[in-house]
Amino acid sequence: MDLTSDRQPFAFDNSYARELEGFYVPWQGSKAPKARIALFNAPLAEELGLTLDSSDPHLAEIFAGSDVADGSMPLAQAYAGHQFGGFSPQLGDGRALLLGEILDPSGDRFDIQLKGSGPTPFSRGGDGKAVLGPVLREYLMGEAMAALGVPTTRALAAVTTGEQVPREGLKPGAVLVRVAASHLRVGTFQFFAAQQQWDKLKVLADYAIARHDPALADADNPYLAFLAAVAERQARLVAKWMQVGFIHGVMNTDNMAISGETIDYGPCAFMDAYDPATVFSSIDHMGRYSYGNQPQVARWNLARFAETLVPVIDPDDEERTINLATDVIADFMPLYKKAFHEAMAAKIGMSALEEGDEALIDGFLGCLRGEAIDFTDAFRMLANTLTSDTSPLLTNCEDPEPLADWLGRWRSRLKREKRAPAQVAEAMNQINPLYIPRNHLVDEALMKAEDEADLGPFKDLLSVLDDPFTRRDGLDRYQGPAPSGFGPFVTYCGT
Ligand code: AMP
Ligand code: MG
Numbered sequence: 001m002d003l004t005s006d007r008q009p010f011a012f013d014n015s016y017a018r019e020l021e022g023f024y025v026p027w028q029g030s031k032a033p034k035a036r037i038a039l040f041n042a043p044l045a046e047e048l049g050l051t052l053d054s055s056d057p058h059l060a061e062i063f064a065g066s067d068v069a070d071g072s073m074p075l076a077q078a079y080a081g082h083q084f085g086g087f088s089p090q091l092g093d094g095r096a097l098l099l100g101e102i103l104d105p106s107g108d109r110f111d112i113q114l115k116g117s118g119p120t121p122f123s124r125g126g127d128g129k130a131v132l133g134p135v136l137r138e139y140l141m142g143e144a145m146a147a148l149g150v151p152t153t154r155a156l157a158a159v160t161t162g163e164q165v166p167r168e169g170l171k172p173g174a175v176l177v178r179v180a181a182s183h184l185r186v187g188t189f190q191f192f193a194a195q196q197q198w199d200k201l202k203v204l205a206d207y208a209i210a211r212h213d214p215a216l217a218d219a220d221n222p223y224l225a226f227l228a229a230v231a232e233r234q235a236r237l238v239a240k241w242m243q244v245g246f247i248h249g250v251m252n253t254d255n256m257a258i259s260g261e262t263i264d265y266g267p268c269a270f271m272d273a274y275d276p277a278t279v280f281s282s283i284d285h286m287g288r289y290s291y292g293n294q295p296q297v298a299r300w301n302l303a304r305f306a307e308t309l310v311p312v313i314d315p316d317d318e319e320r321t322i323n324l325a326t327d328v329i330a331d332f333m334p335l336y337k338k339a340f341h342e343a344m345a346a347k348i349g350m351s352a353l354e355e356g357d358e359a360l361i362d363g364f365l366g367c368l369r370g371e372a373i374d375f376t377d378a379f380r381m382l383a384n385t386l387t388s389d390t391s392p393l394l395t396n397c398e399d400p401e402p403l404a405d406w407l408g409r410w411r412s413r414l415k416r417e418k419r420a421p422a423q424v425a426e427a428m429n430q431i432n433p434l435y436i437p438r439n440h441l442v443d444e445a446l447m448k449a450e451d452e453a454d455l456g457p458f459k460d461l462l463s464v465l466d467d468p469f470t471r472r473d474g475l476d477r478y479q480g481p482a483p484s485g486f487g488p489f490v491t492y493c494g495t
Contacts, residue, residue: 009052009059010112012071012100019207022200023188024075029065029097030118030128032173034162036060038132038455039139041156044179049105054157063159063177065097065117072099076120080194081187081254082304084288089194091187091254092122095130098183109211111183112156116175131171132160133450136458137442138176138265144437144465145262150240151233152262153180171450181261184208186305187254193308202312208258221324223313228328231302233260235332238298239339242291243347244433245271245375249281249491251289251297253304267491270436272481274368274375280439280491295340299332347379347432349386349414349424360406360413367403371396374481379432382410386421433468435475437461439489440482 016024040054052059061067068074076093083091097120099112115138116130139155146152156177163173184204192200209216209226219225237260241248248255249267257263267281276292284290289297306325314321337358344361345353368378373393381393385407394400394407417424445458464478482489 009056009062010050010069010071010100010102012069012073012102012112013109014071014073014100015109015207015211016077016098016101016111017073017075020203023192023204024077024098025121026073027076027097027120028068028074029114029175032061032064032066032159032161032163032175034160035064035066036160036162037063037157038160038174039136039155039158039459041143041154044154044156047104048102048110048156048179050102050156060159062099063114063157064161064175065114069099074099074114076122077183077188078122078191079185079187079254080191081185081252082190082301083252083254084284084286087190087194088254090122090191091124092191093120094123094126095119095128096183109181111178111180113178113180113183114175115178116161116173127165129161129163129165129173130175131165131167131450132158132174133171133446134266135174135176136446136449138178140437140442140445140458140462140465141265141268142178142262143462144468145244145246147466147468148240148244148433148436150244150246150262151237151260153178153257155179172453180257180263181259182208182211182257183263184211184258185254185263186256186258186301186308187252188258189305189308190253193311198311198315201308205309205312212259221313223309224324224328227302227306227309227313227325228331230258230260230305231328231332232335234298234302235335236260236339237262238294239336239343241294242340243343244436245274245291247271247278247280247289247291248294249279249284249289251294251301253301256298256301256305269439269442269489269491271375272439272489273372274365274378275372276369280489282490282492295333295336298336299329302332303329347428348382348410349417349428351417351419351427354413354416357413360409363406363409367406370402371398373397376433376436377480379428380434383425383428383432386425430469434471435464435468435478437465438478438480438482439491440486441478443489 037054037060045052062069074097078092080089081091097114097117101109101111119128135158139158142152142154156179159175161173164170165173213229216222216225255264269280271278271291278291279287310321341358342353345357385391445461448454448457
């Protein structure tokens, strides 16, 4: 008898399965011909208080969805969603399974979910599978975002299934093991709202409040307060995306988490040269999800979320409820702008946002746009002007005058900081990353992994991105945009 199979790798709780009957289908993964753990996130496992043996073949089977761990009640969640503005009343986990929840050492609850574990009743003709490239992309992006301080779902492991999955040619099949504060989406609420199942919606909202905003259960109107809390989390999240130059790429309502975490990394990418119109995704023809549109899209998605809650906020007075919900949505942009400008002020060396700083920030971004300067490098080069006489920031400009003017205004503002320039520069370098997942490096690492089964470059990149702020010797190639000749970059959904 295989003793390892008696182990209990997880102490699963299953509140979703228990409390939300009718919101999911109990389901199991497909059998993987040869499950193997390709990557295991040991530091995350430790944070979560999990003692897992990544060399245990039984764990590989559990992570592939081939075997069910003791205490797990695997299920596919139902949800709907607006995709590129059009409503799909039924999406759901077409290739994902929630294994259950775990509690970390401080009692916080996390979902453990598989992505790519085989078809479910929500697959709508899809094969339910995922392939190694996109699985590794999500792994890497999530870890990079976490290191940058952006709320995000994270990868606990990536497993290869031993299967060849037809995509453009045959690709190695893989499963991502994902950890999230929850997988409740705007689209989860839309699923029941579209069916006018208000009782269910109330159960869902109560569950979400208990899980994410327990203090609000005692508010005058918990559902309205919950809407405001979700809006505030989203405003902060998108402000964080904007300050690191992240473009999600598919901000459909089914890809927006109630928890305020970044979720469902598909054709996402980091912007190089600063331009609000930047789009990388091959499927975003209209630029709906461009870098600069992200705040407006988040607001639009929240309005869809608000619509689902109106009947539970106050079923007896629809007009008043709509007004209250509209006020919450109207507060979104000011909240977002405040979060954005505070973060940007810090990026240019201010210890607090003062009057006039917003114009100063916008002025800098205008200069970056005019000269197509790399967004990430710009803030490191700016800090550099405080400690060095020459800076590539100015010398690379076609017309240096606007930026030289701006630097003059910036220096006079800095005089009020009452810190030595070197101190300001140091503070800036602690929050402005030097290393981000550059598109050409990500592509190179994924290609090596998928085509040559060589995970070396991927692991190297992952470890560089684990500490994005500290310059280290020998890492020059990880810094800066793609060398010229790389050509325009396009990301594919690559399911
Ligand atoms: P995504 O764009 O990956 O966030 O997925 C949107 C919807 O398509 C969700 O309902 C997914 O479960 C579903 N989906 C994506 N890829 C597949 C696949 N290969 N097989 C089945 N369903 C899928
Ligand atoms: Mg999705």
